[in-house]
Amino acid sequence: MKTRSAIIGGAFVVLGLVTLSSALYTVSETEQVVITQFGEPIGLAITQAGLHVKVPFAQEANFFEKRWLEWNGNTNQVPTRDKKYIGVETYARWRIDNPLLFFQRLKDERGAQSRLDDIIDGETRNVIASHDLIEVVRTTNREFEKGEEVEDIMEAESMRQIKLGRDKLTRLILAQVSHIVPDYGIELVDVQIQRVNYIASVQAKVFDRMISERKRIADRYRSEGQGKSAEIRGKKERELKVIESEAYRKTQESMGKADAEAAAIYAEAYNRNRELYRFLKTMETYHSAIDKDSWLVLSTTTDVFRYLQSQNAAGGGK
């Protein structure tokens, strides 16, 4: 009797617990819930985190993420409008905006991922294919700092102005995709072009171009060096000439001035008595003109030897 009541009591407790666990469910901060009753969605989605109650057994809680979710694209090989083959990788972040719609259309995240693959990859290809490569690479029209290199080295193509640029292209993709995905209860929050690279065959050509570009730059540096050093040598030659000729001019100038001054001094002095000067200079000349190899043929009528003839010849000499 007692045992039976215990068994019945136990059964009730178990039944109660099962019911309770079916009636109660917790929603975490990262989740949102759609309640379905025998498969039919009931009411609005529950986005408030915490402990919630539903009708046990009849109703079922379907959990969905509330956070921003991943979508990472594969590498798309796309020709740009100017026929450059590039690999583009995009990534996007999205959230389940309308869990009910999402549940009805896509069932779960896996369904969403494959649908997003189709939509975003397709849209990316469209946008890339209808723009030039430079639009995908650059964001603004800022001018490159030239450093030491000269601009004619740059490829003409890379100097072209862009109309949109990378940022606006991603906004374009985002806008296009955002037209479509609300039908699936999805909101696309961001799309970014993560990577853009040349495909292998194009890359090889780009490398060749880069190499030849660098060679040109190197040649330019070398000839610049030769030119500059020649310029310096020329400057040196010119300065040497300037220095030498100026020195010559100065020496001639000061020597000439001195000569002139000396001449003036002599003239002034000798003008006092020209006859005496002539006489003295003549006497001086004898000193230097006569040496041991000289012959002197002297008449006794000369002043020196006058007295050889007669002692009183002195008066009649002149």
Place this chain on the structure above:
Amino acid sequence: MANHGAGFDPEEFTRAAREFGARLRQSRRLLLTIALVIVGGAAIYGSYYQVEPDEIGLVTRFGRFVRTSNPGPHAKFPFGIERVQKVPVQRQLKQEFGFRTARADIQSSFRKDEKTSAESDMLTGDLNVATVEWIVQYKISDPYKYLFRVRDTEETFRLMTEASMRTVVGDHSVTELLTVGREAIAAKAKELLSNLCKIYDNGIAVQQLILQSVDPPEPVRPSFNEVNQAIQERERSINEAWAEYNQEIPRARGLAEQKIQAAEGYAVDRVNRAKGDAQRFVALEEQYRKAPEVTRSRIYLETMAAVLPTAGKKLIFDEKAKGILPMFPLGPVQEVKP
């Protein structure tokens, strides 16, 4: 107690059941105690948690965020009623791009593979290719947002960083990237990434973005080195020319100065001599004027006296001795000459 007999004896079964019941009642207290101890132990174990100094704890009750807890020991409701997630808010976190630190040590070793080179190869604004390696340092500034706003925040952050860096590099030329633009690029990429973090509201604060190495791609590298060599060559030939210049010009200046000084010396010498000569002449002339005849004769005779002995041969003849032919002893003189 089990009945091993062949037949079933209800009497014995009842007795055995009673006995079992009695023993059960006896040990019930013991069982209850054990159960209480187990439950109590689990409750205490589940209530206690510790937050490390560099972390912060986020407590959720039935999935709902209720409070944060600072470093130290804390209590919560056990049995999954309250759960705690710890987030390292004080720690400086780092992500590497283009390489991975294989072993961080005094001399760290790095690893590169296909995956990392896919991260580092990128297009520059002049449609060239560059290899860029960089790191980003960040902190979790808002643990709530970090946990609950974006799923896999870390991986998302990686992608955001890559997209930012490529956007900035795509707006610079390869030359800028390799030389003058490095700091500007890092700063711009950081700014872009910080803005993106604000838009994503992911609770991450970017602290530093550092460019580690920026290189031309492997096959192109030798030609970039050649450019550097050419720059060196240019510098060298310019320096050589300047060295020559510096060697010759000062020397020429010195020589020129020497000539000028010498000329000036000559000038002074010339003038002084002239003055001396003039003064001497003037002095003599003054005396001469007083007694011209005597002075003149004196000078003449003095000169003759000085000059005549120096002459090698002298021939003195008398004009009146007309009959006598003067004799020139030419022969012997020529013989005497050496």
